[in-house]
Amino acid sequence: MxxxxxxxxxxxxxxxxxxxxxxxxxxxxxxxxxxxxxxxxxxxxxxxxxxxxxxxxxFTLQHMQLWYxxxxxxxxxxxxxxxxxxxxLAPTYAISVVLIAQLGTALLWDSLGWLGLEKIPFTFNKLIGVLVIIGGILVFKLGQGHTKEQQENIASAPDSLEG
Incomplete structure (x- = not known):
């Protein structure tokens, strides 16, 4: 293991x-x-x-299903x-989305036992695990604050309180 x-x-x-x-x-x-x-x-x-x-x-290929x-x-x-x-997307965000899709798809295929996989029961704990990962990625992406460019734009904008 x-x-x-x-x-x-x-x-x-x-x-x-x-x-x-x-x-x-x-x-x-x-x-x-x-x-x-x-x-x-x-x-x-x-x-x-x-x-x-x-x-x-x-080059010895035996017992291969056509779809392989x-x-x-x-x-x-x-x-x-x-x-x-x-x-x-930024590299970290792109990979994060890929990982969510990969994990979700693997969970679906495992749970349904498709393509000859051993059927593994879908549980509430597995759903919570995937949702926690999705939540973590959302916190990562949405909690970044302002980019450097946005900070420069804010700093160079005239103060709206001055008249």
Whole structure:
């Protein structure tokens, strides 16, 4: 269990780091070029890793459901949407929204047992957990106060009490 938690923490950190990198690439190219670069280099890295660690078993694909093959297309949607989200939101806010959506979707799929997942009963405690996370993100986003630009505008505005 500890190893699972460590790996999940590393994955979360890597997703956040990748999102920032993707945003920087997107500033110099377009969203589709960024998606192509990210998934293309990811393909090369995973192919190399697979050949090193699994050898000829890399190409042994048995008992695959047809819909498993769409995973890469889902990855295109993930990268494209993250890049677009980063353009419109700050990195922390974008990742927070992604995490809420990811947690909510995982909770739904687990609770319904879809796609061959073991059905895990939905409980009130799980709902409270998700709502607490959403509340925390709302406090984070709405409790930021004024941005530097807003503070400068307030400071440079004439005092309305002077006549």
């Amino acid at each position: 500890v190893l699972g938690i460590i790996l999940a923490v590393i994955a979360g950190a890597l997703v956040s780091l990748q999102t920032i990198f993707n945003n920087k690439v997107n500033e110099r190219t377009g969203s589709w070029a960024t998606t192509t670069l990210v998934l293309g280099t990811g393909f090369l890295a995973s192919l190399l890793g697979s050949l090193i660690f699994e050898g000829k078993n890399t 093959w769409f995973s890469g297309m889902i990855g295109v949607g993930v990268v494209f949407c993250l890049v677009q989200g980063m353009k419109r």
